[in-house]
Amino acid sequence: MTDISVQIADGEAVRLPGGTTVREALEKLLSGKQRKRTIAATANDAAVDLSRPLTEDTKLKPIQIDTPEALEILRHSTSHVMAQAVRQLFGPGVKVAIGPAIENGFYYDFLRDEPFSPDDFAAIEQRMAAIADQALPFIRSEQPRDEAIASFREQGEKYKVELLEELPVETVSVYQLGDFVDLCRGPHLPDTSWVKHFKLLRVAGAYWRGDEKRDVLQRIYGTVFFDQKALSKHLNHLEEAKKRDHRRLGKELQLFTVSDQIGPGLILWQPKGAQLRRLIEDYWKDEHYRHGYELLYTPHIARQDLWKTSGHLDFYAENMYSGMEIDEVKYQLKPMNCPFHIGVYKSDKRSYREFPIRWAELGTVYRYERAGALHGLLRVRGFTQDDAHIFCREDQLDDEIFNILDLNLHILKTFGFSDYDIYLSTRPEKSVGSDDIWDNATSALKKALDKAGLGFIVDPGEGVFYGPKIDIKIKDQLGRSWQCSTIQVDFNLPERFDMTYTGSDNSEHRPIMIHRALMGSLERFVGVLIEHYAGVFPLWFAPVQARILNITDDQVDYGERVYDELRKAGVRVEKDLRNEKLNYKIREAQLGKIPYMLIIGDKEKADGTVTVRLRDGKNLPPMKISDFAAKVTDECRAGRGL
RNA sequence: GCUCACGUAGCUCAGGUGGUAGAGCGCAUCCUUGGUAAGGAUGAGGUCACCGGUUCGAAUCCGGUCGUGAGCUCCA
Numbered sequence: 109m110t111d112i113s114v115q116i117a118d119g120e121a122v123r124l125p126g127g128t129t130v131r132e133a134l135e136k137l138l139s140g141k142q143r144k145r146t147i148a149a150t151a152n153d154a155a156v157d158l159s160r161p162l163t164e165d166t167k168l169k170p171i172q173i174d175t176p177e178a179l180e181i182l183r184h185s186t187s188h189v190m191a192q193a194v195r196q197l198f199g200p201g202v203k204v205a206i207g208p209a210i211e212n213g214f215y216y217d218f219l220r221d222e223p224f225s226p227d228d229f230a231a232i233e234q235r236m237a238a239i240a241d242q243a244l245p246f247i248r249s250e251q252p253r254d255e256a257i258a259s260f261r262e263q264g265e266k267y268k269v270e271l272l273e274e275l276p277v278e279t280v281s282v283y284q285l286g287d288f289v290d291l292c293r294g295p296h297l298p299d300t301s302w303v304k305h306f307k308l309l310r311v312a313g314a315y316w317r318g319d320e321k322r323d324v325l326q327r328i329y330g331t332v333f334f335d336q337k338a339l340s341k342h343l344n345h346l347e348e349a350k351k352r353d354h355r356r357l358g359k360e361l362q363l364f365t366v367s368d369q370i371g372p373g374l375i376l377w378q379p380k381g382a383q384l385r386r387l388i389e390d391y392w393k394d395e396h397y398r399h400g401y402e403l404l405y406t407p408h409i410a411r412q413d414l415w416k417t418s419g420h421l422d423f424y425a426e427n428m429y430s431g432m433e434i435d436e437v438k439y440q441l442k443p444m445n446c447p448f449h450i451g452v453y454k455s456d457k458r459s460y461r462e463f464p465i466r467w468a469e470l471g472t473v474y475r476y477e478r479a480g481a482l483h484g485l486l487r488v489r490g491f492t493q494d495d496a497h498i499f500c501r502e503d504q505l506d507d508e509i510f511n512i513l514d515l516n517l518h519i520l521k522t523f524g525f526s527d528y529d530i531y532l533s534t535r536p537e538k539s540v541g542s543d544d545i546w547d548n549a550t551s552a553l554k555k556a557l558d559k560a561g562l563g564f565i566v567d568p569g570e571g572v573f574y575g576p577k578i579d580i581k582i583k584d585q586l587g588r589s590w591q592c593s594t595i596q597v598d599f600n601l602p603e604r605f606d607m608t609y610t611g612s613d614n615s616e617h618r619p620i621m622i623h624r625a626l627m628g629s630l631e632r633f634v635g636v637l638i639e640h641y642a643g644v645f646p647l648w649f650a651p652v653q654a655r656i657l658n659i660t661d662d663q664v665d666y667g668e669r670v671y672d673e674l675r676k677a678g679v680r681v682e683k684d685l686r687n688e689k690l691n692y693k694i695r696e697a698q699l700g701k702i703p704y705m706l707i708i709g710d711k712e713k714a715d716g717t718v719t720v721r722l723r724d725g726k727n728l729p730p731m732k733i734s735d736f737a738a739k740v741t742d743e744c745r746a747g748r749g750l
Numbered sequence: 751g752c753u754c755a756c757g758u759a760g761c762u763c764a765g766g767u768g769g770u771a772g773a774g775c776g777c778a779u780c781c782u783u784g785g786u787a788a789g790g791a792u793g794a795g796g797u798c799a800c801c802g803g804u805u806c807g808a809a810u811c812c813g814g815u816c817g818u819g820a821g822c823u824c825c826a
């Protein structure tokens with residue numbers, strides 16, 4: 109074979125005999141230290157194994173262990189190691205499906221009659237460790253597709269056969285790991301010795317190819333890192349997420365509950381949760397009023413005909429609850445608020461002079477969610493949207509969207525979210541309206557994002573049937589994303605409801621409608637807030653701001669007085685005047701994550717003061733009751749960005 | 751909805767192979783009156799999710815219902 113030229117990045121090209129492997133080439137081009145960190149490479153931008161022979165002039169880029177690419181390869185390879193371990197332990201009767209790397213680890217899907225249980229994990233992990241100790245090489249080979257199909261068919265690997273039959277290529281690659289051969293594109297680690305720091309996490313059902321009509325497989329999830337420190341860090345992260353679980357904290361802090369008797373996905377707000385919610389709602393209403401919105405209230409049910417007109421029965425019926433009959437007329441529970449706002453719009457003849465009309469409502473809607481999708485506050489069947497609809501002329505669209513975006517980010521920021529990803533979803537296949545009007549609306553959304561200096565990701569074809577939309581996914585303290593805000597342009601409903609306004613030309617025109625929700629739903633938003641703050645809420649929306657703790661029974665009367673005074677001053681205060689030791693009361697207040705503990709003993713009683721203990725254990729000097737109330741008021745104003 | 755697991759006092763959980771229930775926390779009463787993360791004693795709480803079956807006998811075994819949890823696009 110003739111010589112080829114091999115080059116790393118801008119480095120010097122070297123001439124090597126054709127057929128030289130990547131590993132051999134790197135020996136010529138990299139220091140030993142660099143080579144040790146290299147587990148694969150890209151050759152002319154295609155990811156390859158170190159064992160791959162080079163047959164043409166190549167630009168090589170080593171993939172080294174501190175990169176995301178390397179981690180992905182490690183995870184993918186580890187899934188193969190797990191599959192091999194499972195096969196060794198449970199025999200060839202277990203059929204393998206797919207085993208990719210995913211965001212924080214990997215999984216492999218198996219078909220097996222017996223269920224795996226987490227108790228099996230220890231054995232599988234042990235076997236995996238044994239495989240790692242053998243430093244088994246991942247041996248790549250190519251074979252004609254037909255041959256591969258025949259071979260996998262013989263082994264009864266029906267999933268592999270199906271995958272192969274759909275591959276539009278002549279030649280496929282397979283990897284051999286000991287006695288386990290798997291169809292795989294690669295690349296893989298050079299050998300299994302890298303697979304040291306892993307952990308199997310859970311097992312769950314998954315459909316073959318995500319299709320619920322097809323086989324149910326067992327999916328084992330795991331994670332792996334190049335070093336123990338990173339693995340520990342990730343496991344701690346999972347622990348931390350568990351501690352912040354809003355369902356646990358919601359119970360501990362007595363915020364909300366769900367009851368079998370009442371029904372799944374239906375939230376009961378306990379007093380403290382209701383207080384928290386009220387504070388959010390009040391802030392939201394004030395802020396909307398300040399930004400030119402009017403508030404509406406609308407009913408929970410409407411005649412079925414309304415939902416025919418709106419198109420919900422055509423496009424949304426599977427999410428709606430079946431109707432009820434009232435005086436022989438059919439009614440249905442609302443899944444959205446928009447038709448009601450249109451009802452308000454149509455209560456009067458509208459002029460262009462009124463525009464833009466901005467109407468907001470905390471509207472409670474009901475939607476059918478699959479039983480398996482329900483999750484605490486984050487996925488429910490009855491929830492309150494912080495909804496608003498804006499009716500405007502086309503020439504007002506740009507400004508309105510910009511203003512919404514501005515208010516949106518302002519409100520999120522006040523709640524402590526300033527990190528987010530923004531998505532712009534464009535026209536889906538099944539949709540209404542002309543191309544022109546879609547283009548206009550989409551460009552209005554784009555323009556607003558540009559004007560606000562916000563980067564965004566285009567989600568092609570993911571718009572709603574009636575118009576394009578902007579979605580904002582906020583990131584919490586742990587870096588997890590939550591979809592809350594959405595801004596949607598709609599030219600369908602104005603048409604369906606024959607909405608009009610009188611223009612300056614004294615003729616009738618069609619308004620444009622914008623739907624938007626900032627927090628998404630109160631339920632979900634509170635759930636996200638709980639996890640974001642781990643239940644340690646900022647003073648301004650902490651359901652309880654202060655708790656009075658007396659030292660002995662001698663200060664009970666004084667405690668009652670402090671309580672009355674602070675409550676009258678608008679401080680959300682509780683009293684713990686029980687006959688218990690101070691340590692005990694402090695512990696309980698601390699676990700209740702209450703911002704201020706007001707300690708009163710004989711000194712405070714004599715001076716008319718309270719000693720303030722903070723959540724971090726520090727004390728403020730004693731202060732007058734009225735001074736404490738003023739301090740709380742000030743801090744709340746600051747918290748609300750006033 | 752589907753797969754698997756789970757459902758015992760208000761909460762967190764124990765209860766090999768069937769013989770009618772237990773702990774800690776919380777709650778109540780009493781003792782104690784103690785200055786910065788759990789003082790002590792006594793006591794009240796349970797149709798063992800619900801319905802049915804097997805059995806002399808079921809929290810325990812079987813079936814069903816309800817509920818909860820994990821997961822169900824991410825290219826071999």
